[in-house]
Amino acid sequence: RPPQQRPRVLLKAPTLAEMDELNISEEEESP
């Protein structure tokens, strides 16, 4: 790969507390 020249895109992140609402791929475990 050639060295990367273009700037990286900043990914905005939610706060740690806000992450709770983004349980995108969490699977409910079987009891």
Added chain:
Amino acid sequence: HPVNIPRKEKDFQGMLEYKKEDESKLVKNLILELKPRGVAVNLIPGLPAYILFMCLRHADYINDDQKVRTLLTSTINGIKKILKKRGDDYETVSFWLSNTCRFLHCLKQYSGEESFMKHNTPRQNEHCLSNFDLAEYRQVLSDLAIQIYQQLVKVMENILQPMIVSGMLEHETIQGVSGVKPTGLRKRTSSIADEGTYTLDSILRQLNSFHSTMCQHGTDPELIKQVIKQMFYIIGAVTLNNLLLRKDMCSWSKGMQIRYNVSQLEEWLRDKNLMTSGAKETLEPLIQAAQLLQVKKKTDEDAEAICSMCNALSTAQIVKVLNLYTPVNEFEERVSVSFIRTIQIRLRDRKESPQLLMDTKNIYPVTFPFNPSSLALETIQIPSSLNLLFLTRV
């Protein structure tokens, strides 16, 4: 069926490809169901962190911001979830503290920011993220690591707590001193059967166990120092608080026993190369209280010596120890009221809180100094025991 053709390590780029729909399986197998005591024992320290980062690198490589985001969110939520479920298990908490820190270090080491690349090999520099800047996610991970650290400290304190009074104060190991008990005092240990079973050795063994687990998990050395300092603080604070509340602990011989116990703790620090951790310094109030039990307490010169010696104790604490001081034999005397008054006058101008007891809930602020790894990502292989066959080395 794809045929697995063995490739040389130099052909790999240190990434792991996965399908979006396998992300939850990744979190489940690598975070939620991984037992630190089971398969994880034989893994290279920080392997879960490296695997997650290599997956992240691939999502970055294909320039899929959504995939990067969901992987980070699922990872963070997975770690939070396992810590909720097994938050009282020391090994689980220690394991995820070290892996969270390693993941955070990877995000820095391969961020492409020069300040984090100083120790990288040229090959490691080729492995930097190419499309996304994850600085904000690093902050979230750092917040998570702080949360895990506080949880770890709590779990460790819960294990140590029942050993402290018994091991540091009640149990006597010094021959010859223990024979003489302060007169007229009941032996309080005998009524509490369980407490009586812990000795200083129990504390040292527990510290050994904490230390070796953290080492096995690949915890950053600087972080181990902070954990141990915190444990020493709690040992010192709980011991001193009990001494300040119990007359039977305020004697010359107890002073001797405490100093011996402290020397053993110091020896332990030396043995583990932790003398620069600041742990010993947290015992200073206890050390001074033990010295206070042993020095002469009669003349003005004695008072002056005590005031300059006990700079880590508050006036309230010094006065309390002097008031509680109980002679062990007929050659000793109680501390006179006028001597205590002299001390109070001498210390009048000290600016300090009037608090008698130490705050056992105090937690020192934690930091996670950047600790890059020399490990070459392209050499990492995934043991089959992790059930991650759906990941493809790239």
